[in-house]
Amino acid sequence: MNKTETIRDFYQIKVNSIPDNLDKEIGHFNVFKLEDFLPQYSREIPYSRKDFFKISLIIGKNRANYADKTIEIDKQAILFANPQIPYNWEYLGEEQSGYFCVFTEAFFNQFGKIKDYPVFKPGGNPIYFLSDEDLVRVKGIFLRIMDEIKTDYLYKYDLIRALVIELIHTAQKMQPATVVQSNHNAHTRISAIFLELLERQFPIESLQQQVNFRAPVDYANQLSLHVNYLNRVIKETTGKTTSQVIGERIAQEAKTLLKHSDWNIAEIGYSLGFEEPPHFINFFKKYTQISPKSFRAAQVV
Numbered sequence: 001m002n003k004t005e006t007i008r009d010f011y012q013i014k015v016n017s018i019p020d021n022l023d024k025e026i027g028h029f030n031v032f033k034l035e036d037f038l039p040q041y042s043r044e045i046p047y048s049r050k051d052f053f054k055i056s057l058i059i060g061k062n063r064a065n066y067a068d069k070t071i072e073i074d075k076q077a078i079l080f081a082n083p084q085i086p087y088n089w090e091y092l093g094e095e096q097s098g099y100f101c102v103f104t105e106a107f108f109n110q111f112g113k114i115k116d117y118p119v120f121k122p123g124g125n126p127i128y129f130l131s132d133e134d135l136v137r138v139k140g141i142f143l144r145i146m147d148e149i150k151t152d153y154l155y156k157y158d159l160i161r162a163l164v165i166e167l168i169h170t171a172q173k174m175q176p177a178t179v180v181q182s183n184h185n186a187h188t189r190i191s192a193i194f195l196e197l198l199e200r201q202f203p204i205e206s207l208q209q210q211v212n213f214r215a216p217v218d219y220a221n222q223l224s225l226h227v228n229y230l231n232r233v234i235k236e237t238t239g240k241t242t243s244q245v246i247g248e249r250i251a252q253e254a255k256t257l258l259k260h261s262d263w264n265i266a267e268i269g270y271s272l273g274f275e276e277p278p279h280f281i282n283f284f285k286k287y288t289q290i291s292p293k294s295f296r297a298a299q300v301v
Contacts, residue, residue, distance in 0.1 A: 056081070060097065061073065064089055148160055
């Protein structure tokens with residue numbers, strides 16, 4: 001599984017420099033020309049997940065693979081990428097241009113929850129085709145952002161937030177891009193993204209961290225799929241039920257925490273999504289045939 005790309009990774013790997021204020025900011029925002037990054041990319045960018053949001057204006061012939069969908073872009077489109085779901089991008093034409101901005105969720109915290117906008121909802125359609133008229137408007141917003149970020153205006157980031165919101169509303173008033181084909185390996189892709197969603201919840205490193213997705217329906221909702229369909233896909237690709245895959249991974253993390261942490265049983269259970277210790281104990285016994293207490297005791301013998 002690929003490591004989640006952090007905002008720091010983005011600057012280290014793709015920009016080759018880290019802003020001095022990156023770790024001092026409550027939230028972070030920046031904007032770039034796409035052409036400055038194209039030489040780094042091969043014809044196909046592998047699936048990746050990030051811990052930041054990204055809005056991209058893509059001008060050129062491309063193909064996007066997202067969950068079980070494949071979308072062909074012949075001319076130009078705007079893409080809204082959230083940290084929840086990885087996606088895959090293929091450049092199909094030589095002529096590529098555009099702009100993109102990256103920002104953390106904290107950049108918008110005092111102005112509302114950016115992830116609640118439909119364009120960033122997991123399971124939604126994050127790609128919107130642009131007419132030539134739409135392109136002029138969207139490109140104009142990006143150019144205003146690029147101009148504004150260079151100024152020393154005291155409230156420039158308030159203005160930039162407003163421009164980003166304008167981008168979001170401009171897209172949401174459009175019809176989202178339609179799926180032009182169902183990829184031949186859609187089941188493999190759904191399974192891979194399901195496993196990414198499961199795996200990204202681990203490792204549990206603090207008592208403030210908690211597993212949020214424990215039931216198959218939680219993952220189905222994130223992928224905008226019916227839970228029965230997700231169950232069929234996971235059974236087909238892994239040979240196990242969705243519940244088995246989830247349970248085995250949680251049990252694996254439970255054993256790690258019992259072995260390597262000094263947290264008590266209730267704390268470990270809570271971090272893994274169990275509100276009551278007996279529920280965690282019964283779960284652990286189901287997958288290991290031993291109680292958490294006995295398992296921990298066996299590690300120190």
